[in-house]
Amino acid sequence: MSLAIRTAARRPAAGPAPARPRRWAAAVAGAALLASTAVLTAPAGAATAAVPVDFATRCVPPPIAGIPPINGTTTAEITVDNAAPRIGDVVTVTYRVAKPAASNPVDLALPADIMTPTGKVTLGGAQPGGLTVTGPKKNPPVPGKGEFPPFSMTGTFTVTTAGSITLSPGDYNIHTSYLMELDTPCTVSAPPAPVSRTIVATEGPGANERAVSLATASGKPGERVTVTGSGFTPLADITVAGRAGAAETADRLTFRADSAGAFTARLRVNDKATTGIVAYEGPAWTADKGAGPAAYTVVDDAPLPRNSQKLTASVTAGTLSMTQAGDAVQLSAVDFGTGGAASGELRKVTVKDFRGGPAGWSLTGKVTDFTGPGGRIHAGALSWTPACTTTAGSPSTCVPGSAGTVGTGGATLASAPDGTVTGGEFTVDAQLSLNVPAFTTPGSYAGVLTLTLI
Structure with a gap:
């Protein structure tokens, strides 16, 4: 993974099939068992932690299964990578089904890695709509008459409106690739399902052009x-x-x-x-x-006393500027199938505030999606932990930004507050971490991080 930095002064195949169980495999792909019917809800209007919710689900097995539709209960949870995004940020959403409304109704054990889930997440509140989520083809073996295992699906959406945005689990589909390709769609019986997560989006900071x-x-x-x-x-x-x-x-x-x-x-x-x-x-x-x-x-033109001389000295105001020690960062590699954090360090940035006067400054950054042979790793997957130091004698004190997601909407890397007298020299850096999905296609992925000083 690589990251270019810009600055501105104003990111297994299944085994052979037995002769008879073709119909059993179809039944397994579509069967569902009833679970509990309790419903948990999360209040809207403020950012909340993820809440597991139960909701009534109707699963329709493939016709070849010979099993009628079954009304069951799904237990699921929605999580996000950024609970306080700005307009323009891309938020990564994970829809985890902790207890599917489908189980293995037969004695035939199913092998590992035959299930591929897809689904929908419903958005409400300030930004109604929806998004598609997908999961990897990955599951542990399922014993005969055993429950189907939990699974997770991920997707993204771009924040377009400020305010509270609710996220609820929606319909999902379990695709099985054993003996034959079969789908079992499960729909929310009384949509929308209860809210599992609420995030609060805000306007992005605008540059002062006065x-x-x-x-x-x-x-x-x-x-x-x-x-x-x-x-x-x-x-x-x-x-x-x-x-x-x-x-x-x-x-x-x-x-x-x-x-x-x-x-x-x-x-x-x-x-x-x-x-x-x-x-x-x-x-x-x-x-x-x-x-x-x-x-x-x-210009004081008052007459001077006789035999005297007026001495004048002036201090010229300078500018607010920054320089950086390089414009490329090589993040660490991650393994296909495992994924995880590709880490690195931001090239150090030196900020010089030689303007004089009361104004502070703010250094922000935003990143593009990372593109590569497998498509995109969304900008919301990049996070940082900022740090900054102040040169001795500087009137101002540098404050590092908060650790968290960078995203396309931007985040604060460091700042210095307004004051009676401001100015000085500061060094800014950050630890970087890119959350790479487990089954990202091998290859090099690159994004551009743009830093802006105002």
Whole structure:
């Protein structure tokens, strides 16, 4: 498995058949036994843990079995790889049937690896719909008159709507490949089945595209400077203010942005200590709804005492930037038939915040599906455990993002909060793990992880 990194400054055949048991094999493929009839439900409206549920099921054996439809009970559970996805994330869903509504009604033992399950999962709540799930051709031997073993099926869906999304087990089919190819469809008697899992989807974080510029970079005390802004919320209340180092001055102006989120204002600057000008929405500065500071110098032309000299020094604001130690990660190999975690380490990223001012920063990542000879391994299978360190003397402190799924919608790798004075140098890395399904076709699979710093 391999992972390319991009950055942006703004992932057995059955034995020979006996002569007589062809009809028995057909019967086994379609038979069902009654189980308990208790029903467990999970409340909707908030993210919940997976809950096993029982639901009435009607199984129809193949006609060759000579067995009438049987009304039984299935016990199943729905699990997900991401219980708090963002819009655009691909969620991997596992439908596990702990107790099928079908059992072996005859004395003939069945060999291993003849059962292939498929099924449906019903979505409700904020994103109604459904998805198809499939399972591997894998089962232990089934003794005569023995219960059919549990099985699991997986599938994916893309989150398109924010809110609570419920997941309920749906119809499933047991396909057997012993003596002949036969199907036993089992349907939910009173759909939908009880909710087994609820997840909560949220909007993805948007980049702050607000910008501010000045008509001139300096002026005398009391002069007005023309401030131009763009990318603000249309018709939002805007404050333009002077900044003296890390603190705002009394020089401020409040007005409303136009219908395109732009404005032009003329701010009178009186404070001789002013070093920059900011613009923001709301009652106070925040990095996600503000822009600046744009550098501004007040030229103090007050006459000096006789035989004196005025000495002036300035500190120039820099930029927010990042570099990375390489752009390719080779994840460890996994075995066909076993699957599991393909692990590796993110190439270290160095973030330099030399802007000065109050704004923090956020470094996020999102990954594509991994493609290879067997198709795709979905982006939701990649997870990370972030870590970051702060260089001594930096005004800000780096905070690692939470361990969890990366996905196509993105997740936070690291951040530094807003503050009175921010800035510094930081090193960011992460442990990576790609959950590879057990029977993924052998070969190389590659995805692209894109990092964005804002």
